[in-house]
Amino acid sequence: MSAQFLVSQMLNGLQFGVFLYLMAAGLTLVLGVMNFVNLAHGSLFMVGAYIAAASFERSESFAVALLGAVVGTGLLGLLLHGTLLARLQQAGHLKQVLATFGLTLFFNELVRIVWGPSSLYMQLPDALSGTVAVFGITYPAYRLAIVGAGVLVAIGLWLLVHRTRIGMLIRAGATNRDAVETLGVNINALNAAVFVLGAALAGFAGGVAAPLLSVQSGMGDPILILTLVVIVLGGIGSSKGAFQAAIFVALVDAAGRTFIPLILRSLMDRSLANAAGPAVASMLIYCVMAIILAVRPGGLFAARGR
Amino acid sequence: MKRSTAAAGILLGLMTSAAHADISIGFLATMSGPQGVLGQDMYDGFMLGIELAGGKLGGQKVTVIKEDDQSKPDVATQAVTKLIQKDRVPIIVGVTASNIMMAVHQRVTGSGTFLVGTVAGPTPVTGANCSENFFSTSWNNDSLHEAMGAYVTSTGYKKVLAIAPNIQAGTDAVNGFRRFYKTPLADEIYAQWNQADYSSEIGAIQSSRPDAVYAFLPGGMGINFVKQYQQAGLLGVIPLVTTSTIDGTTLPALKTLAVGAVTGGSYSPDLKNEANTQFVAGFKAKYGRLPSLYAAQSYDAARLLDSALAKVGGDVGKKPEFRKAMLQADFASVGGTFRFNTNHFPIRDYYRIDVEKDAQGQAAFVTKMTVLKDHADAYVAQCPLKD
Numbered sequence: 095m096s097a098q099f100l101v102s103q104m105l106n107g108l109q110f111g112v113f114l115y116l117m118a119a120g121l122t123l124v125l126g127v128m129n130f131v132n133l134a135h136g137s138l139f140m141v142g143a144y145i146a147a148a149s150f151e152r153s154e155s156f157a158v159a160l161l162g163a164v165v166g167t168g169l170l171g172l173l174l175h176g177t178l179l180a181r182l183q184q185a186g187h188l189k190q191v192l193a194t195f196g197l198t199l200f201f202n203e204l205v206r207i208v209w210g211p212s213s214l215y216m217q218l219p220d221a222l223s224g225t226v227a228v229f230g231i232t233y234p235a236y237r238l239a240i241v242g243a244g245v246l247v248a249i250g251l252w253l254l255v256h257r258t259r260i261g262m263l264i265r266a267g268a269t270n271r272d273a274v275e276t277l278g279v280n281i282n283a284l285n286a287a288v289f290v291l292g293a294a295l296a297g298f299a300g301g302v303a304a305p306l307l308s309v310q311s312g313m314g315d316p317i318l319i320l321t322l323v324v325i326v327l328g329g330i331g332s333s334k335g336a337f338q339a340a341i342f343v344a345l346v347d348a349a350g351r352t353f354i355p356l357i358l359r360s361l362m363d364r365s366l367a368n369a370a371g372p373a374v375a376s377m378l379i380y381c382v383m384a385i386i387l388a389v390r391p392g393g394l395f396a397a398r399g400r
Numbered sequence: 401m402k403r404s405t406a407a408a409g410i411l412l413g414l415m416t417s418a419a420h421a422d423i424s425i426g427f428l429a430t431m432s433g434p435q436g437v438l439g440q441d442m443y444d445g446f447m448l449g450i451e452l453a454g455g456k457l458g459g460q461k462v463t464v465i466k467e468d469d470q471s472k473p474d475v476a477t478q479a480v481t482k483l484i485q486k487d488r489v490p491i492i493v494g495v496t497a498s499n500i501m502m503a504v505h506q507r508v509t510g511s512g513t514f515l516v517g518t519v520a521g522p523t524p525v526t527g528a529n530c531s532e533n534f535f536s537t538s539w540n541n542d543s544l545h546e547a548m549g550a551y552v553t554s555t556g557y558k559k560v561l562a563i564a565p566n567i568q569a570g571t572d573a574v575n576g577f578r579r580f581y582k583t584p585l586a587d588e589i590y591a592q593w594n595q596a597d598y599s600s601e602i603g604a605i606q607s608s609r610p611d612a613v614y615a616f617l618p619g620g621m622g623i624n625f626v627k628q629y630q631q632a633g634l635l636g637v638i639p640l641v642t643t644s645t646i647d648g649t650t651l652p653a654l655k656t657l658a659v660g661a662v663t664g665g666s667y668s669p670d671l672k673n674e675a676n677t678q679f680v681a682g683f684k685a686k687y688g689r690l691p692s693l694y695a696a697q698s699y700d701a702a703r704l705l706d707s708a709l710a711k712v713g714g715d716v717g718k719k720p721e722f723r724k725a726m727l728q729a730d731f732a733s734v735g736g737t738f739r740f741n742t743n744h745f746p747i748r749d750y751y752r753i754d755v756e757k758d759a760q761g762q763a764a765f766v767t768k769m770t771v772l773k774d775h776a777d778a779y780v781a782q783c784p785l786k787d
Contacts, residue, residue: 099607106599211437213623213653218631225633231606234631237599306631307596308623308653312434316596351600355590372566372590 098231103352104345105228109237111344112244116299117317118324118336119251120292126331127268128285130179131187133194135321136314137201138293142167142300144205147214147309156219156305163301164294171293175286183285198318202311214309240302247295248337255333264288268331320347323383329393338395343379350378422461423714425705426483426492428476428504429519431468434594434620437649438496438694439468442518444687445695446493449702452682457702458709465489469496473503480504484511490716491516493701496694498522498541498569509533514716514726516705518698521745523572527779530743535726537700537733539666540745540777541569542576544643547750548614548664549580551771552641557611559586563601563625564616566590573616573643579778586610591621598625602632612639622646623653626661636660646755648692648765656763658755667693667735668753668765675703675732696734703731737774743783747776 121135142163149162174197182190217223222236255261267274267284275281300314307313320343328339355371362370386394427446429439443466450462465487469476483489484507491514495501501520508515509531517525517536525531526540552560562577562585564570574588587608589601605613613634617625622645629635640661648669651658669680669690679699683691691699704726711725712718727740736749750772758764 096607099603102603102606103600106603110597110599206432206436211432211440212649213437213620215653215655217655217657223631225631232633234628234633236631306624306627308620308627310434310620310623310653313596313620316594348600352604368588368590369566369571372592376592 098229101229102231102233103348105231105233105237107345107348108341109241109344110348111341112241113299113303114317114320114324114344115244115337115340116247116295116302117321118328118340119247119333120295121321122325122328122331122333122336123264123288124292125325127264127288128183129268130183130285130289131190131194132179132289132292133191133318134174134197134201135292135296136318137198138167138171138296138314139300139303139317140205140312140314141170141201142297143216143304143307143309143313144209144214144300145297146301146304147216148209150216150304151214159216159304160298160301163297163304165297167297167300168290168294170297171290172286174293175289179289180282180286183282198315202315206311211311214304216304216309218305236305243302247298248333251333260284260287320379323379327383327386327394329395332393332395335393335395339393342394346382347375347379350375354378422463423457423491423709423716424463424465424487424489425457426480426487426489427464427466427494428469428479428483428492428500429466429494430471430496430500431466433471435471435496438519438619438692439494441649441692441695442494442496442698445683445691445698446518446702448679448682448686448695449699449706451686452678453702453706457706458712458714460709460714469500471497471500473499476500476504477507480508484508484513490514491705493705494518494698495520501525505529505531505534512719514722516701518701519694523779526743526745526777527782528784530783530785532723532744532785534744535704535740536745537697537704537738538746539748540779541572542579543750543775543777544664544666545573545576545616546580546778547771547775548641548643549577551662551664551752552577552581552612552614553583554771555612555639557639558583559609559611560614561585561587561589561605561608561610561612562614562616563589563591563605565593565595565618565621567593569618570616577614577616591617593621595621596624598628601625602628602634605629605634605638606632610638612641615640615642615645617642618644619650623650626650626654626658630657648690648695651755651763651765652689654763656757656761659757659763661755663753663755663765664750664771665693665753666748666750667696668751668767670765670767671734671736671751673732673734673736676734679734693735700731700733700735700738703733704729707731741776741780742785743777743780744785745777745780747774749773750775 124132145166146159146163150159218236222239225232226235324339324343328335354375358367358371429442431439467479493516495517496519498520505525515534521540562574564573642663646658646663707730708725712722729740741747749770752768752771753765756766
């Protein structure tokens with residue numbers, strides 16, 4: 095096994111981790127700050143990808159597509175929060191899970207009705223469609239750009255939460271909702287803002303993913319599951335924890351997919367190893383999660399407080 | 401829809417003794433979920449076949465009762481039970497996925513109902529469990545992979561890497577490929593079913609530098625893989641040979657990203673024969689897109705039924721005569737030559753079909769060569785049927 099191979103798999107893990115972070119950042123804010131379980135986060139990702147592909151088809155511009163995805167899902171988040179989810183704010187987690195799971199089914203059908211059963215077309219922006227040489231390997235430029243974009247979002251979010259007045263209110267609202275309300279802050283407006291921000295982040299992730307992935311109904315569901323793993327490991331509500339956990343989950347996943355089939359092949363019959371390898375690799379991250387939660391129930395990277 | 405179906409059922413019940421009764425045909429396919437696009441293409445192709453024959457098959461007016469199996473075997477079993485017992489259809493057409501075919505094959509054919517499979521062709525129903533009441537207008541699942549194995553052998557590539565999903569169809573694909581490509585494979589990579597990100601697998605391909613990659617990744621998996629293979633700068637550098645990965649249903653999502661890939665199959669919209677010219681023109685006019693092989697084989701099913709029903713005067717009740725008429729396959733297949741083997745699966749040609757840019761700069765399928773001529777499947781000897 096060559097060093098280049100290891101480097102490329104490390105980069106793959108890093109890139110996928112940043113991508114997971116874009117999803118997890120929004121979800122962990124909504125869950126941690128609003129105490130709201132939003133299983134429709136994967137649907138917002140999917141809708142973001144669809145809006146990006148649809149606006150790309152009209153405009154042929156990647157920037158317009160990405161902007162459309164962010165603004166479109168942000169507005170959709172506002173609509174969802176205003177019409178349905180705000181009413182469920184005090185209803186308890188079970189009702190939130192049921193309602194938002196229902197929303198995922200609704201959106202999976204809705205995109206089929208609006209855009210048809212076929213996957214939509216979306217291509218890379220010309221400037222990022224090539225490959226670049228890094229650390230002695232050629233790597234798709236677009237995937238490197240995702241890493242950069244994710245890091246920028248992480249910095250921006252950290253500044254927003256820790257260095258602005260809104261961020262301070264968000265943190266205060268998460269700690270003691272009643273006290274903040276007593277001080278004359280409109281906590282519902284604050285919640286709506288957090289939800290819209292989370293939705294827009296999911297839409298951004300969807301728009302970024304649209305050129306890489308098949309834009310199709312249900313594409314958000316598998317991503318949502320990994321995102322939930324990330325926010326649980328990262329400590330719910332912690333956007334810094336989400337960043338660390340996302341990178342960790344993606345690296346473990348990439349390492350599992352790369353090395354477990356190789357290890358199994360040296361231990362057992364090749365055909366058996368071929369069958370078992372992907373199955374074991376796909377389980378790995380959940381096994382790791384179970385162990386970590388047994389040892390540190392608050393999550394691997396949970397900060398003191400938030 | 402429901403009421404008209406019920407009315408047709410009652411009508412059929414009243415008129416079974418009449419000489420010229422309408423015929424109800426059940427249509428079962430996966431119409432929803434990620435594979436729903438296949439079922440839609442199948443349905444569109446089949447309905448076009450009936451429409452171009454004036455809404456009739458063999459001179460009889462036809463009512464088609466559509467059922468969605470949702471890609472779930474239990475739903476499919478319920479649907480065929482309803483079609484057989486409540487709607488009393490004498491013929492069921494379609495079936496998208498192999499696991500669905502395995503779930504319904506015995507139930508349909510065992511009840512004396514005819515089943516025309518237009519896509520799925522799992523090995524058991526090709527070989528030991530074949531049925532006199534079953535006819536396929538598609539293939540045994542291995543055939544496509546055998547064809548590409550034969551093609552890759554002809555290219556002289558020595559170091560070939562195969563990638564397929566970690567399910568039965570995936571290992572079957574690699575085994576079918578190896579039946580006609582005898583050189584040991586450089587590597588076999590099995591990805592998870594419905595996997596979205598292939599960066600890790602593509603990294604492995606980059607580091608092993610094979611002469612060619614053979615990929616069997618149906619539906620959304622194929623779209624994901626081909627996009628990412630192209631973005632990694634490998635398409636056109638390491639030849640990509642595929643089956644059921646880039647087809648009429650996924651090319652609209654890939655467009656020119658797939659240019660340079662080699663595919664194989666029994667049908668391409670650019671095949672030059674009179675039946676196909678009429679089919680493609682009709683399909684484009686009605687649905688505004690090019691037909692996939694799934695649409696083509698379902699259209700063939702309509703033409704096949706038309707020819708057989710005409711021979712028995714529209715009376716499916718004459719089962720031995722109808723069976724014989726079906727076996728004669730007296731129709732012009734849009735895929736070229738077509739005749740039935742003793743296991744009621746076709747003996748047909750398989751082609752190498754490349755994805756190229758056409759005169760308008762759009763991605764199009766271009767038939768390059770016939771890879772296997774009059775190809776029969778490998779399991780016919782296991783089927784006890786001898787006519």
